[in-house]
Amino acid sequence: SLEQLPKSETIELRKKHIGDSCSLFYKQEPLKIVRAKGQYMYDENGEKYLDCINNVAHIGHCHPEMVRAASEQIALLNTNSRFLHDNLVICAKKLSKMFPDPLSVCFFVNSGSEANDLALRLARTHTKHQDVITLDHAYHGHLTSLISISPYKFNSGKGLPKPDWAHVAPCPDTYRGKFRESDYPGSDLGKKYAEEVKSLIKGVRDKDRNISAFIAESLISCGGQIIPPANYLRNVYKYVREAGGVCIADEVQCGFGRVGKHWWAFQMQGDDVIPDIVTVGKPMGNGHPVAAVITTPAIARSFKETGIEYFNTYGGNPVSCAIANAVISVIENERLRENATRVGNYLLNSAQKLKDKHALIGDVRGVGLFVGIELVHDRDGKRQPAVREASLVLKRMKEEQILLSSDGPDANVIKLKPPMVFTVENADHFVRVFDEVMTEIGNGLLTNNRTYSPERRKISGEEGENHLKHKRTRTEKIDPSKNADEMVIKT
Numbered sequence: 001s002l003e004q005l006p007k008s009e010t011i012e013l014r015k016k017h018i019g020d021s022c023s024l025f026y027k028q029e030p031l032k033i034v035r036a037k038g039q040y041m042y043d044e045n046g047e048k049y050l051d052c053i054n055n056v057a058h059i060g061h062c063h064p065e066m067v068r069a070a071s072e073q074i075a076l077l078n079t080n081s082r083f084l085h086d087n088l089v090i091c092a093k094k095l096s097k098m099f100p101d102p103l104s105v106c107f108f109v110n111s112g113s114e115a116n117d118l119a120l121r122l123a124r125t126h127t128k129h130q131d132v133i134t135l136d137h138a139y140h141g142h143l144t145s146l147i148s149i150s151p152y153k154f155n156s157g158k159g160l161p162k163p164d165w166a167h168v169a170p171c172p173d174t175y176r177g178k179f180r181e182s183d184y185p186g187s188d189l190g191k192k193y194a195e196e197v198k199s200l201i202k203g204v205r206d207k208d209r210n211i212s213a214f215i216a217e218s219l220i221s222c223g224g225q226i227i228p229p230a231n232y233l234r235n236v237y238k239y240v241r242e243a244g245g246v247c248i249a250d251e252v253q254c255g256f257g258r259v260g261k262h263w264w265a266f267q268m269q270g271d272d273v274i275p276d277i278v279t280v281g282k283p284m285g286n287g288h289p290v291a292a293v294i295t296t297p298a299i300a301r302s303f304k305e306t307g308i309e310y311f312n313t314y315g316g317n318p319v320s321c322a323i324a325n326a327v328i329s330v331i332e333n334e335r336l337r338e339n340a341t342r343v344g345n346y347l348l349n350s351a352q353k354l355k356d357k358h359a360l361i362g363d364v365r366g367v368g369l370f371v372g373i374e375l376v377h378d379r380d381g382k383r384q385p386a387v388r389e390a391s392l393v394l395k396r397m398k399e400e401q402i403l404l405s406s407d408g409p410d411a412n413v414i415k416l417k418p419p420m421v422f423t424v425e426n427a428d429h430f431v432r433v434f435d436e437v438m439t440e441i442g443n444g445l446l447t448n449n450r451t452y453s454p455e456r457r458k459i460s461g462e463e464g465e466n467h468l469k470h471k472r473t474r475t476e477k478i479d480p481s482k483n484a485d486e487m488v489i490k491t
């Protein structure tokens with residue numbers, strides 16, 4: 001057994017010794033995952049789950065190249081970055097080759113939050129301004145400085161309030177946002193949403209305040225798997241720079257080739273759209289904590305001129321950098337960006353077709369292996385979020401051993417951000433089961449007390465393996481009009 005404790009005891013100990021606010025997926029019936037490989041995770045009973053959301057296990061869980069790089073380096077040396085080490089400079093060189101000029105200077109840190117916090121420091125030091133513009137519903141990390149620019153956290157009204165220096169621009173969501181494609185057919189919504197930022201800047205300056213930075217994810221995850229319209233970043237960056245601010249692209253979730261065609265999602269907005277600071281994390285270490293800030297020589301110089309040295313005990317240690325180097329090599333050698341485009345397009349097309357069958361599917365959008373399926377009522381009219389139905393989908397898909405999550409301010413967007421080794425067969429399996437679950441939900445009542453069919457639940461993609469070991473009873477009579485109490489977690 002791969003367990004040290006029975007699951008009930010793990011749950012008991014967690015309740016007793018772990019802060020109650022630390023979230024769990026599927027909190028009613030949490031999973032205990034004991035091993036993983038590629039795009040599959042296995043629980044303590046050997047049950048196999050298709051992982052559609054783990055955008056951290058980018059090159060696949062426990063990729064042998066990454067495991068080898070990590071173990072060889074940890075057996076040899078791990079120490080802080082005050083000594084010269086080749087892994088660090090090789091990683092910096094690789095990263096800077098992946099970015100357009102002048103993005104060429106790296107700072108290594110341990111998490112997306114640390115990267116964004118440092119990005120804010122760099123911006124404030126360089127511009128000598130204080131204020132920050134962020135997008136509504138955004139999440140940029142768990143540090144105090146980042147909760148302050150994460151409407152997802154402060155909108156709830158439960159935690160720290162929004163500080164005066166943070167300013168919130170509307171999320172450029174053309175499906176259910178302030179300006180919708182359906183209301184403005186054919187118009188330049190990128191420009192229209194950017195003008196909102198322009199007037200926000202004017203309001204800030206009228207109060208004798210000044211903008212140090214605009215920060216946004218280049219593809220907006222927490223806001224609901226949103227693809228900003230063309231011309232959005234180009235115009236926003238222009239207005240922000242005119243106001244003396246710098247532009248930060250948070251690529252913590254969407255970077256490292258997830259969009260397929262490019263390494264970074266901001267590149268989808270055009271070759272001339274180049275941020276001043278980019279933050280990267282999650283996929284960079286394939287599960288190991290390593291992240292980075294990439295910026296321009298000019299911004300790095302301003303930071304140096306403060307005379308305050310930057311030291312981060314674990315940031316850029318030889319093991320972290322060995323892992324990041326292995327991740328980048330695997331993406332290149334296994335052509336995972338090409339795979340993201342091919343499988344992503346296939347998945348999008350197949351999911352699009354389900355719109356004809358299921359009126360609840362309002363929008364299917366995505367690029368590469370970053371996909372959102374938005375569930376709404378009255379899709380030809382008001383488009384009210386189908387919140388309970390989305391929650392039921394997650395619950396039922398879990399029973400079918402497919403791990404999914406939802407996102408957006410109403411948690412009604414089913415999100416897929418699978419490891420980049422996701423296959424066409426995985427996409428088929430997802431679509432087939434999702435179709436069935438949507439039919440059940442569309443029929444108003446979920447099936448009563450049926451047992452799983454082994455054939456249906458067989459996850460394709462691994463030769464001859466029937467992962468089904470236990471027959472279990474599935475969801476009994478769930479009435480979608482009642483709250484399914486599914487935990488929604490933003491990652």
Ligand code: PMP
Binds near residue numbers: 110111217491
């Ligand atoms: N930025 C974005 C867009 C994120 O999604 C996250 C994590 N969910 C972070 C920053 C913070 O990263 P970390 O959890 O590694 O600190």
